[in-house]
Amino acid sequence: MPNDTNSSNAKTAIVIGSGFGGLAAAIRLQAQGFSTTILEQRDKPGGRAYVYHEDGFTFDAGPTVITVPQCLEELFALAGKKMSDYIELLEVQPFYRLFWEDGTVFNYSNKEDDLLAQIGKRNPADVKGYQDYLTYAEKVYVEGYEKLGQVPFLRFWDMVKATPQLVKLNAQRSVYSTISRYIKDDKTRQALSFNSLLIGGNPFEISSVYTLIHPLEKKFGVHFPKGGTHALIRAMVKVFEDIGGSIRCSCPAERIVTHEGQAIGVRAAGEFLPAKVVISNADVHHTYNNLLQDEPLVKRTTKAMNKKDYSMSLFVIYFGANKRFDNLSHHNIMFGERYKGLLNDIFKTGELSDDFSVYLHAPSETDASLAPEGHYAYYALAPVPNLKISDVNWEEEAPRYCERILTYLEDHYMPGLKESIVIKKCFSPLDFVTELNAVHGAAFSLTPTLRQSAYFRVHNRDDNIKGLYFVGAGTHPGAGIPGVVGSAKATCSVIELDYA
């Protein structure tokens, strides 16, 4: 058990931040017997899964593709509750509708016959290639998600033990090069590899371990909470409060307070709040740089954070329209002309390209309650370089970029779009910094490259400060809802052992 410098606050915990990871950790800790308080700087919980309610529209700010509902159900079960009593999850089909500028449309789903028919139509040889790829990816899923996805990598030895599996899976190869070994058609390669972007990784660079996303989606489906993703966040807050936890919004943590190498609480809103355990769900770089800026024990770690590679940022336009576009599905991906070149600009050169690829969220296709009658809610999202590698002045660029994306959508896929828009708002890389304390405006924290995964990612428990833990996209296993909810499981398993 860690050095007990603060025996008056036994079994109290503070979680800084209320993203999916922070909420999952808080529910687990409260269920483990810790009296747990969440401090959230924004006026509403959810982090990237924030929500805007405007003029009768509901715009979920971030995550919209909910996979592995079982990892969420587990949290409610730990609290002695049933998730279905709190929130209804609706199935989404197809998972994604993919569009290319030449008119090609591809419905990506777990309906195997349909998928094989579409793949075979593009290149008959790829049917067998896909089946072989699936066999490979399913093995990766078992090793990478089931065995390693929810366990902490605190010691180098933990990594060494996992290395044979990773070598067996050819984890040094990229997602795209792995897919290309099985699939010949360019568009099918794109269809099977773009989902790496959902966790902030460039498919040409991140480890083939992330091919596990395909079988994961196939097995668990794609879901959408009735009322939107934020309804799920509210359900998580409710179950947390129902078992005695408390949350304070509009309450930014200013410092993690330490005493002789032990976290003893948090200073927030000018108050010292004591705690036995402090978990940061805030951006990992922000945590070291700002919340621990007076702490000599983390100087080296803080310096190392500056050298890390950060994920891409995003430019998002939330808009409401008085027109439905019946070619669209709930989740739509519009691929631009270039794939590798565009990703190279986004992840490497830092150039804001003239072309783009867009994810278009059309949630009214599943849930009419998200817009006033006769209206439809949307968001369009384009991956853009983060602020570490690019010097775009987003204050000036944002209105231009917004106009360019809307024009592109109107010209290619949504005729009459611009005159149908009744409300719109944009979120740029700068907003990731100011609204979420996301250093460099990185939308998914550190990139999930092999050099920054498992033991090489920020550890679930800090190496130098006792009682300090991390949860969320910057720690193991990484970004995405199943990832950050898995990180809460890994982190809380360590806390359970530390405070047994």
Ligand SMILES: Cc1cc2nc3c(=O)[nH]c(=O)nc-3n(C[C@H](O)[C@H](O)[C@H](O)COP(=O)(O)OP(=O)(O)OC[C@H]3O[C@@H](n4cnc5c(N)ncnc54)[C@H](O)[C@@H]3O)c2cc1C
């Ligand atoms: C636009 C977008 C779309 C996405 N789509 C999907 C998707 O469809 N499916 C999917 O699985 N994933 C998706 N992701 C990724 C996923 O949303 C994130 O990886 C995940 O939600 C991050 O959760 P987190 O626990 O790391 O916390 P975050 O959501 O990053 O929350 C951290 C919280 O900490 C708070 N905070 C920061 N500093 C302080 C402080 N000093 N004091 C108090 N609070 C503080 C912040 O305000 C924030 O609320 C998407 C991400 C984005 C941005």
